[in-house]
Each structure stands twice: as C-alpha cells, then as structure tokens.
Amino acid sequence: MTEAASTKAPKEASAPVVARHAATLKALPFSDTRDFEDAARGFLGTVENARITSAQGRVVWSLEPYGFLSDAEAPPTVDPSLWRQSRLNMNHGIFEVVPGVYQIRGLDIANMTLIESERGVIVVDTLTSIEGARAAMELYFRHRGRRSVAAVIFTHTHTDHWGGARGVLDDETMASGKVPIIAPNLFMEHAVSENIIAGPAMLRRAQYQFGPFLAKGVRGQVDCGLGKSMAAGSVALLRPTDLIMATGDKRTLDGLEFEFQMAPNSEAPAEMHFFIPRYKLLNLAENCTHNFHNLLPFRGADVRDALAWSKYLGEALQMWGGKAEAMCGQQSL
Numbered sequence: 001m002t003e004a005a006s007t008k009a010p011k012e013a014s015a016p017v018v019a020r021h022a023a024t025l026k027a028l029p030f031s032d033t034r035d036f037e038d039a040a041r042g043f044l045g046t047v048e049n050a051r052i053t054s055a056q057g058r059v060v061w062s063l064e065p066y067g068f069l070s071d072a073e074a075p076p077t078v079d080p081s082l083w084r085q086s087r088l089n090m091n092h093g094i095f096e097v098v099p100g101v102y103q104i105r106g107l108d109i110a111n112m113t114l115i116e117s118e119r120g121v122i123v124v125d126t127l128t129s130i131e132g133a134r135a136a137m138e139l140y141f142r143h144r145g146r147r148s149v150a151a152v153i154f155t156h157t158h159t160d161h162w163g164g165a166r167g168v169l170d171d172e173t174m175a176s177g178k179v180p181i182i183a184p185n186l187f188m189e190h191a192v193s194e195n196i197i198a199g200p201a202m203l204r205r206a207q208y209q210f211g212p213f214l215a216k217g218v219r220g221q222v223d224c225g226l227g228k229s230m231a232a233g234s235v236a237l238l239r240p241t242d243l244i245m246a247t248g249d250k251r252t253l254d255g256l257e258f259e260f261q262m263a264p265n266s267e268a269p270a271e272m273h274f275f276i277p278r279y280k281l282l283n284l285a286e287n288c289t290h291n292f293h294n295l296l297p298f299r300g301a302d303v304r305d306a307l308a309w310s311k312y313l314g315e316a317l318q319m320w321g322g323k324a325e326a327m328c329g330q331q332s333l
C-alpha cells in the first residue's frame with residue numbers, strides 16, 4: 001500500500017464513526033493518566049527519534065514519521081483508545097524496571113529486557129532485527145557500562161523476540177559456545193513452522209494486519225496497539241542450547257536464579273514466563289500487556305487458547321503473587 005492508495009481514505013470521519021468515538025470517550029476513563037506516568041517511569045535516555053539504520057544507511061526503524069501524535073486529543077478519524085495507546089507507544093529508549101533490570105522500548109515493536117547478573121548481563125528477547133538489537137545493546141552499554149552477555153533467553157517463538165540475536169551475540173561469543181540460549185520446549189519446531197515454512201504467506205498477511213506500508217498519519221497507519229509496526233532489517237534464527245521443559249524448572253545463570261513457568265498455546269504456541277527471586281521480578285513475556293491482545297491473529301498464526309492463557313496468568317499469580325514486587329513484559333509498557 002503506497003502513499004497514493006492512502007489518499008483514497010475519506011478526508012473526514014463519517015457520522016457513525018464520529019458517534020462511536022464520542023461514545024468511547026464517554027465510556028472509558030480518559031482522565032486517568034497513570035499509564036503515561038508508568039510508561040515514562042525509569043527513563044534513562046534514548047536514541048533520537050528511535051532511529052536505527054543499517055550499515056548501508058537504510059532506515060530499519062524510526063518514530064520520526066509519528067510526530068503527528070503530539071496532540072493529546074484524538075482527531076475525528078482515529079479511535080480515541082487507539083490514539084491514547086499510540087501516544088503511550090511513543091515512549092522510547094532505555095528504562096530502569098528495578099535497579100539492575102532495564103528495558104529497551106520503542107526501538108522495535110517488541111521490548112528487550114537486560115538483567116544484570118554477577119559478572120555480565122542476561123538478554124531477554126533480541127528484537128526483530130540484528131541492526132535493532134545492536135542499537136539496543138549500544139544504548140544499554142552507554143547507560144550501564146559495557147558488560148559481557150552471560151545468557152540469552154527467548155520467551156517465545158515470534159520473530160520480533162529472536163530475529164536480532166546475532167546483534168547480541170557476536171562471532172567470537174558464538175564461536176566460544178559459552179553463552180547459553182534458553183527457550184521454551186518446542187521453540188524451534190514452532191519458530192520454523194510459523195516463520196519459515198508458512199513464512200512467505202504469513203509475512204504477506206502480516207503486512208495487511210500491521211500496515212507497515214501505509215502512509216503514517218491520522219488517515220493512515222497510527223499504531224498496532226502492541227507497538228508501532230513491523231521492523232525492517234536482517235533476521236537470523238539461532239538454535240537454543242537449553243530448553244525449559246516444565247513449570248518449576250530452575251536455572252542459575254551467571255549467579256542469578258531463574259524460576260520458569262511454561263505457557264504453551266497462549267500468545268504463541270511455545271511461550272514461557274519466569275521469576276527472578278533476587279530482583280523479586282516477574283516477567284510474563286507477551287501474555288500480560290497493557291492492552292487487549294488479539295486471540296485470532298489475522299496473519300494466520302495459530303488461534304490462541306484464551307482459557308489456557310487465563311489459567312497461566314492465574315497460575316503465575318499463585319506461584320509468585322506473594323513474592324513479586326515488580327512485573328514486566330516483552331511488549332508495550
């Protein structure tokens with residue numbers, strides 16, 4: 001979809017759309033702005049406009065085209081809830097979750113979490129592209145100092161959570177074989193079947209679902225809810241070296257203990273959560289975000305089992321509700 005195609009969109013919202021947006025404004029508590037404070041909390045710094053380029057100078061990610069989101073009030077053509085969420089998703093950079101745990105947000109549709117361990121740092125999810133992951137690591141190093149990567153964790157099988165792994169692990173680290181790559185059971189089977197075997201069809205449909213080629217603007221692409229849109233750039237799938245097989249499995253990574261919970265057939269066919277006792281931090285991957293996740297992805301990914309999904313959240317609450325003091329996810333704020 002090109003700029004020309006988007007000009008076919010109506011210039012003004014129709015009367016039923018205006019009425020629906022007015023009803024939304026009335027029904028929901030828009031005066032509650034705590035999410036804006038939460039989204040900005042812990043901000044340490046960023047890259048201008050979250051702009052990331054490839055070695056050839058191609059822009060793989062930038063929030064610059066979304067400058068039109070500066071108005072607090074939604075224009076008539078955009079649903080007020082989407083407008084609010086799209087403004088929240090303009091927060092970008094490195095954020096402190098708790099001292100010792102940091103997140104890179106807004107440099108991709110997904111988040112990267114960096115957990116400081118005894119000697120190094122554990123990287124949870126590596127964004128969509130190698131270029132994006134490199135930029136995220138540089139931003140982290142700039143604010144927290146250079147640390148070696150002690151482990152990589154993939155929370156689930158969607159490309160925006162593993163595609164950039166080669167931007168986190170360089171040739172030397174890969175050759176040493178010393179850095180474990182941890183993922184939920186059946187990770188490769190599902191990552192390959194969704195993204196490689198079904199890849200070309202799924203990618204084409206994802207382009208309709210997320211609208212990356214639509215012109216950005218109040219009559220074009222605004223946001224996807226979870227984040228801005230699909231990122232461009234180079235992608236490489238790395239095979240995990242250690243699979244988490246069961247709820248209750250533990251690992252000690254560079255002196256830091258992790259407790260895992262399996263969450264298969266939730267937001268992804270292979271997905272997992274974890275708790276870090278030292279940080280009293282719960283990470284619920286992409287299963288608990290500040291927005292209502294779709295259950296039937298238009299791009300043709302597996303239909304999600306809503307009942308199983310809700311049970312995993314209940315189980316997480318039972319396992320760690322009394323211990324956790326902070327929670328983070330791998331998408332949105």
Ligand SMILES: [Zn+2]
Pocket residue numbers: 156158267268286
């Ligand atoms: Zn996902």
